[in-house]
Amino acid sequence: MQKAIVLGGYGLIGAASMRALRRAGFTVTGIGRSTSAALQSDPSADWLIRDIPAITIDEWRIHLAGVDVVVNASGALQDGARDDLTAIHVTALSRLTQAAAELPLRIVQISAAGVSAEASTAFFRSKAQGDAILCASALDWVVLRPTLVLAPDAYGGTALLRGASALPLLMPRIMPEAQVQTVYIGDLAEAVVAAAQGELPSRLICDLTEREARPFPELLQIIRCWQGWPAPRLHLRLPTPLITALGKAADVLGLLGWRSPLRSTALRALQDGITGNPDAWEDAGGRPCRSLAQTLALLPATRQERLFARSYFALPLAIATLALFWVFSGLITLFNPARAMAILSVRDVPNWTTNLSVFGGAVADLGLGFAILWRRWTRAAALGMLALSGAYLTGSLIVAPDLWADPLGPMLKVFPGMTLALMVWLMMEGR
Incomplete structure (x- = not known):
């Protein structure tokens, strides 16, 4: 043969x-x-x-x-x-x-x-x-x-x-x-x-x-x-x-x-x-x-x-949307951390926990927003977005459950972003 x-x-x-x-x-x-x-x-x-x-x-x-x-x-x-x-x-x-x-x-x-x-x-x-x-x-x-x-x-x-x-x-x-x-x-x-x-x-x-x-x-x-x-x-x-x-x-x-x-x-x-x-x-x-x-x-x-x-064209649009969302989320927090800290401080969260949550979360948001643009890390970044979003939701249930009843739905709006990240993770495939 x-x-x-x-x-x-x-x-x-x-x-x-x-x-x-x-x-x-x-x-x-x-x-x-x-x-x-x-x-x-x-x-x-x-x-x-x-x-x-x-x-x-x-x-x-x-x-x-x-x-x-x-x-x-x-x-x-x-x-x-x-x-x-x-x-x-x-x-x-x-x-x-x-x-x-x-x-x-x-x-x-x-x-x-x-x-x-x-x-x-x-x-x-x-x-x-x-x-x-x-x-x-x-x-x-x-x-x-x-x-x-x-x-x-x-x-x-x-x-x-x-x-x-x-x-x-x-x-x-x-x-x-x-x-x-x-x-x-x-x-x-x-x-x-x-x-x-x-x-x-x-x-x-x-x-x-x-x-x-x-x-x-x-x-x-x-x-x-x-x-x-x-x-x-x-x-x-x-x-x-x-x-x-x-x-x-x-x-x-x-x-x-x-x-x-x-x-x-x-x-x-x-x-x-x-x-x-x-x-x-x-x-x-x-x-x-x-x-x-x-x-x-x-x-x-x-x-x-x-x-x-x-x-x-839906996949690159989803990746670009997630990158912009997470990068701007991190930047907005870093430029105005007092507003984010106020949400936690009025609920008697210790200062060290507040600082770690606000600044650590902002850095993580920026990291994930940039990482999803790098082809090698796209799928991992999408999973990271899902995990961090889940952590945010879990933390809000413990520290600020009242936010779930907010008329603007800040917590409910996390789910569409998680769905988009899941879609990117599912659709990414190497040649």
């Missing part, structure tokens, strides 16, 4: 490649740095949990023993707190090719349509650099360059596409000149299997894409119809400066670990167009990729699809 390794095995393309290779009879090992993401993707698969750029040449030689095919589906869109483009696209591939230089195996590189050394984004330039290293150093390789990949799962740009097309009542109109082509994840997975089984010639570079391109606003409209939503009441054209500002804000969030599809790299790539030429693929004997209409026919828009699309 042939053996395959898939780098980035729990990503959108990596997971599909692993499933397709197993169906084709390969023994498959996936590599990724997150145990939880790997087990969520496929708990029955064989996983090697490693940070791919950290794997040395000597370690690669150990992992590659007896391997027939390596599929590189790992990658990152933009530098950030969790990602280094040079490390993942260049360094890791350089070490892999050096380790495989004398081995009888094939490397299947999942690149991207439009990569070049002169591209407008670091993503495409680093991908092109990695492709060049592979082509110059490896003995047997195939480079597949898909356009926008559509799949039952939704990550990054395809998730944003679903969310934007599902906005109630309105349809954003951005970058009307941008041309987009798509490819069905099943076609891409089949191409990976064909390359792994030797059905494609060695040293082949080809785009995987449908033939027809369409303006991005038209693609949004088609996805909206596929999801089953009514026609929008308003088409809102977003000015370029606003889109640029959104990209810069998303870049800042990237420093906190958020891989937003609104980051400047994604927006620039969309502006340049996501297109390819399928001629090389078809000339090599590949079956023509499905059109957008054929792809959507294979991806029924279920209730889960619509719920995901409608909740896509």
